[in-house]
Amino acid sequence: MSGWLAIAGLGPGSDALVTPEVTAALAEATDIVGYIPYVARVAPRPGLTLHASDNRVELDRAAHALALAAAGRRVVVVSSGDPGVFAMASAVFEAVEAGPEAWRDLDIRVLPGITAMLAAAARAGAPLGHDFCAINLSDNLKPWALVEKRLRLSVEADFAMAFYNPRSQARPEGFARALTLLQSLCADARPVIFARAVTTPEETIRVVPLPEARPEMADMRTMVIVGSSLTRIIPRAAAPIVYTPRSAPE
Numbered sequence: 001m002s003g004w005l006a007i008a009g010l011g012p013g014s015d016a017l018v019t020p021e022v023t024a025a026l027a028e029a030t031d032i033v034g035y036i037p038y039v040a041r042v043a044p045r046p047g048l049t050l051h052a053s054d055n056r057v058e059l060d061r062a063a064h065a066l067a068l069a070a071a072g073r074r075v076v077v078v079s080s081g082d083p084g085v086f087a088m089a090s091a092v093f094e095a096v097e098a099g100p101e102a103w104r105d106l107d108i109r110v111l112p113g114i115t116a117m118l119a120a121a122a123r124a125g126a127p128l129g130h131d132f133c134a135i136n137l138s139d140n141l142k143p144w145a146l147v148e149k150r151l152r153l154s155v156e157a158d159f160a161m162a163f164y165n166p167r168s169q170a171r172p173e174g175f176a177r178a179l180t181l182l183q184s185l186c187a188d189a190r191p192v193i194f195a196r197a198v199t200t201p202e203e204t205i206r207v208v209p210l211p212e213a214r215p216e217m218a219d220m221r222t223m224v225i226v227g228s229s230l231t232r233i234i235p236r237a238a239a240p241i242v243y244t245p246r247s248a249p250e
């Protein structure tokens with residue numbers, strides 16, 4: 001029997017946001033591989049083996065999944081959101097490139113999911129309606145100086161910015177530094193969205209002007225979206241609508 005490997009995104013949390021394509025792959029799988037909380041989102045059933053591992057072992061996990069597929073198993077590597085956004089798809093391809101030649105001939109598919117950035121933006125309105133960038137604020141896999149450089153250039157280019165991994169418990173100081181930098185670079189009161197645990201029962205959405213944004217408003221379950229200089233707020237009795245107009249002036 002020929003095995004295959006699907007690298008699938010489970011979306012931001014709600015079952016309603018798992019794509020039918022991903023649901024079908026999970027139904028055909030013999031093995032699920034991934035970080036403990038993501039594997040826990042897959043219902044156990046007879047004939048399905050769950051391989052949950054710690055977040056720090058991405059490349060080992062990718063190699064394990066590839067070895068299972070090479071042995072004829074039908075393997076789904078699960079990520080939250082989209083698997084190509086700060087997640088397992090790149091780790092699998094790094095393992096393919098470094099691994100045995102035979103892994104290059106495996107049937108490997110990337111099944112997209114709804115990334116947290118898009119789910120968070122939709123909850124607030126349309127803050128990413130004009131040009132924007134996405135930055136992973138964790139300095140686990142890159143130097144902090146590079147994060148700062150990208151923040152500076154994003155402000156200069158007047159992008160709206162979506163921040164993943166804003167504030168880990170182990171290194172909370174990074175987000176404080178990022179906010180201080182943004183507050184010094186942007187003289188305006190552009191909106192900042194703190195969207196936590198979006199599409200889960202714990203969801204909270206908070207919108208504050210940049211000068212009032214504080215590091216403790218974010219944790220590792222939060223997406224932070226900082227508007228561009230053009231991003232607007234429509235106040236209303238319900239939660240405000242945050243949007244960035246489609247056009248930028250000459």
Ligand SMILES: C[S@@+](CC[C@H](N)C(=O)[O-])C[C@H]1O[C@@H](n2cnc3c(N)ncnc32)[C@H](O)[C@@H]1O
Binds near residue numbers: 163198200222
């Ligand atoms: C390692 S990244 C993985 C991103 C994922 N692949 C995606 O496409 O959404 C984890 C970060 O995504 C964000 N995130 C994931 N799920 C979220 C949710 N339901 N609500 C808000 N942010 C979320 C948080 O910033 C978290 O620190």
